[in-house]
Amino acid sequence: MVQFQAQDEFLVDGLPREPVTELWRELTKIQSNEWIIKAKQRDLYLAMQGITFTLSGIERPLPVDLIPRIIDIAEWKQLEKGIKQRIEALELFLDDVYGKQQLFADRIVPKSLIITSEHFHRSAHGIKPANGVRIHVSGIDIVRDQQGVLRVLEDNLRSPSGVSYVLENRRTMAHVVPELFSEYSIRSVDEYPERLLAALVSAAPDKKSHPNVVVLTPGVHNSAHFEHAFLARRMGVELVEGRDLYCKNNQIFMRTTKGSEQVDVIYRRIDDDYLDPIHFKPDSVLGIPGVINAARSNSVAIANGIGNGVADDKALYPYVPRLIEYYLDEKPIIPNVDTYDLQSSDVLDFVLKNLSDLVVKPVAGSGGYGITIGPRASKNELKEVAKEITQNPRNWIAQPLIALSTCPTVVDDGTIASRHIDFRPFAVNDGQEIWVLPGGLTRVALVEGNVVVNSSQGGGSKDTWVLAESESDLQSYPEVIEKNLMDPLDNEVIPATFGPDVLPVTRMQQQEEQQQQVGADDA
Amino acid sequence: MAWRLSVTHSTSFLYESEVSASFNEARMTPINTPDQFVISHDLKVNPFSTIFSYIDYFGTAVKSFDVQTPHTYLEIVSQSLVETNIPTVGNLSATWDDLMDEKLTDNLREYLAFTPLVNLITPPFNLKMQKTPLDAIQFLSTEMRQQITYAPGSTSVYSPASEAWEKRAGVCQDFTHASLSILRAAGIPARYVSGYLYNGSGEIGEEVIGESHSWVEAWVGHWLPFDPTNGNPVAEDHVLVARGRDYHDVSPLKGIFSGGRGRKVDVTVSLTRIA
Numbered sequence: 001m002v003q004f005q006a007q008d009e010f011l012v013d014g015l016p017r018e019p020v021t022e023l024w025r026e027l028t029k030i031q032s033n034e035w036i037i038k039a040k041q042r043d044l045y046l047a048m049q050g051i052t053f054t055l056s057g058i059e060r061p062l063p064v065d066l067i068p069r070i071i072d073i074a075e076w077k078q079l080e081k082g083i084k085q086r087i088e089a090l091e092l093f094l095d096d097v098y099g100k101q102q103l104f105a106d107r108i109v110p111k112s113l114i115i116t117s118e119h120f121h122r123s124a125h126g127i128k129p130a131n132g133v134r135i136h137v138s139g140i141d142i143v144r145d146q147q148g149v150l151r152v153l154e155d156n157l158r159s160p161s162g163v164s165y166v167l168e169n170r171r172t173m174a175h176v177v178p179e180l181f182s183e184y185s186i187r188s189v190d191e192y193p194e195r196l197l198a199a200l201v202s203a204a205p206d207k208k209s210h211p212n213v214v215v216l217t218p219g220v221h222n223s224a225h226f227e228h229a230f231l232a233r234r235m236g237v238e239l240v241e242g243r244d245l246y247c248k249n250n251q252i253f254m255r256t257t258k259g260s261e262q263v264d265v266i267y268r269r270i271d272d273d274y275l276d277p278i279h280f281k282p283d284s285v286l287g288i289p290g291v292i293n294a295a296r297s298n299s300v301a302i303a304n305g306i307g308n309g310v311a312d313d314k315a316l317y318p319y320v321p322r323l324i325e326y327y328l329d330e331k332p333i334i335p336n337v338d339t340y341d342l343q344s345s346d347v348l349d350f351v352l353k354n355l356s357d358l359v360v361k362p363v364a365g366s367g368g369y370g371i372t373i374g375p376r377a378s379k380n381e382l383k384e385v386a387k388e389i390t391q392n393p394r395n396w397i398a399q400p401l402i403a404l405s406t407c408p409t410v411v412d413d414g415t416i417a418s419r420h421i422d423f424r425p426f427a428v429n430d431g432q433e434i435w436v437l438p439g440g441l442t443r444v445a446l447v448e449g450n451v452v453v454n455s456s457q458g459g460g461s462k463d464t465w466v467l468a469e470s471e472s473d474l475q476s477y478p479e480v481i482e483k484n485l486m487d488p489l490d491n492e493v494i495p496a497t498f499g500p501d502v503l504p505v506t507r508m509q510q511q512e513e514q515q516q517q518v519g520a521d522d523a
Numbered sequence: 524m525a526w527r528l529s530v531t532h533s534t535s536f537l538y539e540s541e542v543s544a545s546f547n548e549a550r551m552t553p554i555n556t557p558d559q560f561v562i563s564h565d566l567k568v569n570p571f572s573t574i575f576s577y578i579d580y581f582g583t584a585v586k587s588f589d590v591q592t593p594h595t596y597l598e599i600v601s602q603s604l605v606e607t608n609i610p611t612v613g614n615l616s617a618t619w620d621d622l623m624d625e626k627l628t629d630n631l632r633e634y635l636a637f638t639p640l641v642n643l644i645t646p647p648f649n650l651k652m653q654k655t656p657l658d659a660i661q662f663l664s665t666e667m668r669q670q671i672t673y674a675p676g677s678t679s680v681y682s683p684a685s686e687a688w689e690k691r692a693g694v695c696q697d698f699t700h701a702s703l704s705i706l707r708a709a710g711i712p713a714r715y716v717s718g719y720l721y722n723g724s725g726e727i728g729e730e731v732i733g734e735s736h737s738w739v740e741a742w743v744g745h746w747l748p749f750d751p752t753n754g755n756p757v758a759e760d761h762v763l764v765a766r767g768r769d770y771h772d773v774s775p776l777k778g779i780f781s782g783g784r785g786r787k788v789d790v791t792v793s794l795t796r797i798a
Contacts, residue, residue, distance in 0.1 A: 104629075104630070107626075110629050111629050111630055111632060112628075112629050112632040115632060115633055116632075116636075122579070122580035122581075123579075123580070125579065125580035126577060126578065126579070126580070246591075247546075247589065248589065248591055249572075249573045249589075250573075250575050250587075277779055278546050278548065278777075278778070278779055282779055289544075289546045289589075289779060290546050290587075290589055293575060293577070293587050296577055297575060297577075
């Protein structure tokens with residue numbers, strides 16, 4: 001087994017790092033029985049606010065740890081620059097893949113790697129978004145390794161979720177542990193919905209000044225439905241399901257109690273496969289038939305773009321540093337985690353021989369499902385995964401095990417213990433600027449020693465403090481009053497799921513003609 | 524000497540009960556190639572609907588349209604006037620080794636991989652026994668008609684190569700899929716071509732009932748077209764519409780609809796040689 005020592009975000013040899021000093025003093029004043037009471041206050045607050053996350057079918061509050069994580073000014077600046085750089089390169093990559101495909105001619109990435117990605121959609125070929133943006137929202141996962149280097153663990157460019165918890169965590173902290181904020185100038189995370197709305201507005205075709213923006217959700221059964229509703233409410237736009245929208249003459253309309261209204265921008269939180277039954281799953285009732293050709297004719301903008309998954313495919317990940325050099329002629333600011341490309345047979349052999357020291361991940365997986373951590377896996381598990389890798393190496397990547405950094409965390413008995421964490425910053429691209437939310441979702445593995453931190457794997461989160469540098473980005477206390485809260489009775493238009501002109505929602509059937517089914521028999 | 528062909532491709536769907544909405548994509552527009560020039564093209568849909576055009580990933584001219592008034596029939600008439608020539612083919616001297624080139628196999632990966640329709644079949648011969656890939660194609664072109672009998676109705680639009688192969692019967696779609704499967708298994712990149720075939724006497728002005736047809740293009744240094752269904756050379760009598768990995772990429776009409784039962788489809792293709 002590989003020996004490693006994780007870095008701690010707060011402490012070096014038991015002493016707090018510089019930016020953490022005051023916080024650490026406050027934290028150590030709190031007794032374990034007080035932590036238990038505060039944890040109860042937190043759970044009550046979250047339950048009252050209805051902040052939940054569905055894990056394996058059970059709704060439960062997303063546990064936010066009461067000790068924040070702090071990112072200092074210098075490190076944040078680097079992160080911000082590195083994220084912008086990465087998104088810029090990946091935007092150019094997507095534009096190339098769904099356009100000229102110059103990168104194949106220049107042999108930057110094997111064509112077969114791209115076209116065998118399950119997220120490469122030929123039907124997205126030729127779609128040119130009006131303002132050029134495909135990655136309106138991204139969540140690039142960052143970890144700190146045992147040398148203290150921040151690295152990109154994976155890119156999330158489809159519908160990265162979790163930003164609602166970033167905003168709610170800050171509120172929760174302000175309610176439950178206001179004393180911790182007293183010595184710090186922390187940058188606000190509350191402007192996220194405004195920034196998102198601005199980016200969606202600027203994505204609208206024809207540069208409309210007041211475009212109609214909607215949030216498209218698969219429905220209340222989706223694990224991130226809370227977030228869909230949260231974002232729609234905070235942006236002051238409609239939350240709709242596929243059946244609320246329809247396509248006619250390549251334009252998208254919303255059914256409302258006052259008739260139909262054209263829709264200009266769809267912030268969709270449903271997967272490509274369900275978006276348009278003409279091009280994808282023909283039996284999907286979650287999407288809108290015709291929406292892809294509407295996007296193609298630029299009468300509606302779809303955020304995030306169709307087919308973005310080809311850029312966050314884990315098999316492409318090892319090539320991203322190359323893409324940054326190719327498209328931007330720059331060196332990557334945030335390095336990748338070393339990754340073995342299993343398409344090469346030498347590397348494959350090496351990986352199969354050293355499985356017990358490595359982490360292997362399915363390229364199509366998300367949420368931490370299907371990951372095998374070599375040093376923790378049984379012989380049988382390793383044998384099983386070796387068999388699967390041999391059968392289809394394209395479906396897997398392997399990485400050395402990284403000791404994710406740790407952070408002091410309040411555990412069940414009210415004591416403070418060290419737990420592994422990672423970080424998901426959110427970036428919003430409006431076509432002029434890539435803006436990185438100063439904060440983000442720090443995920444924490446609540447089980448001791450566990451290094452998989454996804455909320456779908458029972459992880460929790462932490463409020464993430466990015467320290468303010470100047471007066472202009474200083475907002476020391478989070479705002480607690482909800483703004484933009486819509487009174488539904490004031491609302492002029494309400495999506496009408498069962499209005500008079502509503503088509504019955506039925507599964508679509510396919511029709512297709514067979515070639516040469518009539519005609520001469522004497523071929 | 525170029526031919527000038529007028530092609531009328533009519534498709535009609537009759538439904539026993541009303542269809543409330545229907546969304547469709549037609550791939551019925553011949554494309555311009557070095558050997559083919561489209562003089563005019565027109566697609567009409569009844570009930571009337573607005574038509575939107577785009578070029579898809581494979582270079583096919585697609586017409587999309589929706590009908591959202593209740594209807595019991597749908598009629599699509601595609602009319603084209605096309606000038607066709609005998610295809611000019613380049614150097615066809617690729618060796619078996621040339622086809623193993625990593626750059627080539629990466630670039631043409633889509634035409635080397637199996638698909639749900641072009642699935643693995645096991646022919647009683649080995650193409651790689653032929654001296655060159657070109658020899659292999661000539662061999663296959665004759666052999667296909669020894670193996671499969673042309674029999675309309677024996678397969679459906681969704682039949683994979685293996686089904687026609689087991690039945691040893693099928694239509695041009697099946698001849699094409701089976702040929703693609705055998706070629707790709709031997710490492711010869713091959714693609715599905717969809718179009719029309721004129722099978723009249725060649726007399727100017729005489730309208731003949733033709734067919735929506737398919738054939739194969741294989742890479743042996745350049746793309747070489749051949750017609751496994753009838754063994755005739757691909758010449759002025761073939762009108763090219765679309766290319767793809769299999770039928771699914773090129774199907775002349777693909778769509779979804781809601782409501783409506785008891786669908787009846789009628790397709791006629793007529794061609795007239797004008798000059």
